[in-house]
Amino acid sequence: MKINLSGHHVDVTDTVKEDVSAKFTKIASHFPTLISLDIIISKEHGEFEVEITTNYEGSRIAAKSSDPVMYPALSSAGKKLDAALKHRKGQLKADLHNKPKVTTPEIAHEKVQEMDLK
Numbered sequence: 001m002k003i004n005l006s007g008h009h010v011d012v013t014d015t016v017k018e019d020v021s022a023k024f025t026k027i028a029s030h031f032p033t034l035i036s037l038d039i040i041i042s043k044e045h046g047e048f049e050v051e052i053t054t055n056y057e058g059s060r061i062a063a064k065s066s067d068p069v070m071y072p073a074l075s076s077a078g079k080k081l082d083a084a085l086k087h088r089k090g091q092l093k094a095d096l097h098n099k100p101k102v103t104t105p106e107i108a109h110e111k112v113q114e115m116d117l118k
Contacts, residue, residue: 001028001036008042010070016041019071023078031056031085041070050077056088 005012005020024037033056040051048070053062063080067073 001034004036004038006038006040008040010041010043010048012041016070020074023074027078027082027085030082031089033057034085037081041074043070048073050074052077052081054081054085056085057092059088061085061088 001024003021003024005017020039027037028034034054036054038053042049042051047066047068049064049066050070050073051062051064053060055061061081061084063077063084065073065077065080067076
């Protein structure tokens with residue numbers, strides 16, 4: 001999975017890149033069809049805002065978090081993204097397992113009518 005990391009009023013150092021890749025390897029292993037993550041870290045008014053967007057199975061999924069410290073903001077946004085991806089995966093699996101419509105064949109209905117069920 002490719003991680004596109006950018007900063008707005010924040011210097012993205014090698015240690016930040018390593019921490020981000022370490023945090024999102026779990027998500028990459030749980031959702032192997034993810035191709036890329038776009039992560040934007042910005043700092044405005046003394047708070048770090050982390051916004052993560054990705055495309056998963058035909059839908060765009062985004063998570064956003066803010067905190068006065070950068071690393072908890074990254075962690076919180078990662079947890080929100082994981083929850084959103086699990087929700088989408090559940091929706092896709094639910095569509096695969098539609099309940100079949102119950103139809104009773106006429107022959108079975110006739111057999112029940114012939115039986116003496118008193």
